Amino acid sequence: MQKIKVIIDWDENFGAVSELVDGCVATGKTFEQVKENYASALEFHLEGLEKVEIPAELSGDYELEFELTAQALLHRFDKILTRATLSRITGINERQLGHYVSGYRNPRAEQRKKIVDAFHQLGKEFLSVS
Numbered sequence: 001m002q003k004i005k006v007i008i009d010w011d012e013n014f015g016a017v018s019e020l021v022d023g024c025v026a027t028g029k030t031f032e033q034v035k036e037n038y039a040s041a042l043e044f045h046l047e048g049l050e051k052v053e054i055p056a057e058l059s060g061d062y063e064l065e066f067e068l069t070a071q072a073l074l075h076r077f078d079k080i081l082t083r084a085t086l087s088r089i090t091g092i093n094e095r096q097l098g099h100y101v102s103g104y105r106n107p108r109a110e111q112r113k114k115i116v117d118a119f120h121q122l123g124k125e126f127l128s129v130s
Contacts, residue, residue, distance in 0.1 A: 002062040006038055010072040011103065020055055021045060031076050035066055070112045073119070074101045089118040 006018045013027045014034035024045040028034030042064070046054055068076065074086065078101055083094040090097070091114060092107075099105040100115075107115065 002057045002060065003065045004057060004062050006064050006066050007069065008034055008066055008072045009069045010075045014072060014076075016066070018042075020057060031068075031072075035064070038066075039064060070100050070107045070115055071103050073115060077119075086118075089122055090115050091118075 004018055004020055006016050008014055008016045008031070013029055014031055016026045016028075016034050016038040018024065021042060024038075024042050026034055026037035026041040028037045042058075046058060051059075074097060077086070083097050083101075086092075086097050087094045092100075092111065096105070100107050100111075
């Protein structure tokens with residue numbers, strides 16, 4: 001099964017796009033909503049294409065793999081986890097995290113990795129609770 005990478009970003013709403021499918025975009029107020037909207041938009045988009053226009057990766061079975069930008073990831077959890085908590089688990093100061101959430105600055109690749117790794121570690125800690 002092919003995995004189709006879909007990038008989710010944040011700008012007043014979540015927005016989704018895949019480099020594989022030009023012209024297919026979706027938005028949503030929540031992360032779950034944008035994922036659903038993109039799946040529907042992609043299905044609709046593919047219905048409108050001629051068979052020869054459909055990318056080979058989408059002609060058989062495929063699975064959408066969603067990747068959030070740092071801004072979208074931080075925004076998704078901004079109301080759930082305080083910036084102080086985010087700062088403690090990522091090792092990035094609160095002010096810098098605020099710049100990332102607002103889109104004023106974009107983190108370098110290694111900073112984004114620290115953020116993602118911190119969320120993964122937090123998830124593992126939650127899963128270890130019985």
